[in-house]
Amino acid sequence: MNLSELHHPISTIINNNTQIREEKLLSICHLLNTSISYYNWVGFYFANHEIQTLHLGPYVGAETDHTVIPFGKGICGQVAVSNANFVVPDVSAQDNYIACSITVKSEIVVPIFVDGINIGQIDIDSHTINAFTVEDEQFLEYVCKEISYVY
Template identity: 40%
Template sequence: MFTATEIKNYEQLHQMFDALSKDEHNQTSILANASSLLNYFLKDINWVGFYLHNKETDQLELGPFQGLPACTTIAIGKGVCGLAYRSNDVFIVDDVNAFPGHIACDANSKSEIVVPIYKDGKGIGVLDIDSPIYDRFTEEDRVGLVKFVDILLKHL
């Protein structure tokens, strides 16, 4: 069940992002502002950003992000991001060290949520968020971040 604070916070985040992206047409700018807002808004995270599908290489490539330097390419179906993208399903990983095939870019990351980004049935990429805390991400985060991606898709 959502608490009043969580609803208010995600609703405010959605409204801010929608307003900020309203007249923007540059994908890089939209994604950069999205990662910045999420980095500011979400507590107890150490990395937030996007991996975008490159049709020529059929890999996920690093896009705009906030945090330490990261892996630049991820094969489709590999790691949390590659599996979430391939399955078009949200992945919440409570302990990344227990996830088979996890790709460790930051040794401080303990948990992760990955939201695939698909528009009109075509994969664009994933939103990836890491935390230095085990069990950081909840069902409320899943719902709030899926809606955030839905708003993002309106502007891409």
């Protein structure tokens, strides 16, 4: 699938005035999980800058114990500090990786900015090693920009 084909459905979800923000985020999780075969876990973490933690928001995929992640810990925690995308081709090669499941082989995390502040991120796990391309990264940047409009 060409990821740009999902731009319109993403915008439609964002502009749906009958859903609250959390419902929109969950709808995006469902859309990405069902439309892209190698997006095996799709979720959002949101920052609490006061206590330097990320908190799990809507997600689709296997249950996770990682509902609160300190800034700096794991891939998500590193993105909270760096404010930069993080693509991990092979999670087993990462020293600061929080293992969610033995089935996860690669991960991508892209921050969401509102007024220049990193408010959270989209986190995607794949059961495929080296699953994510530059196209995925650019697409998820688009998704995060769209999401910023509901904040």
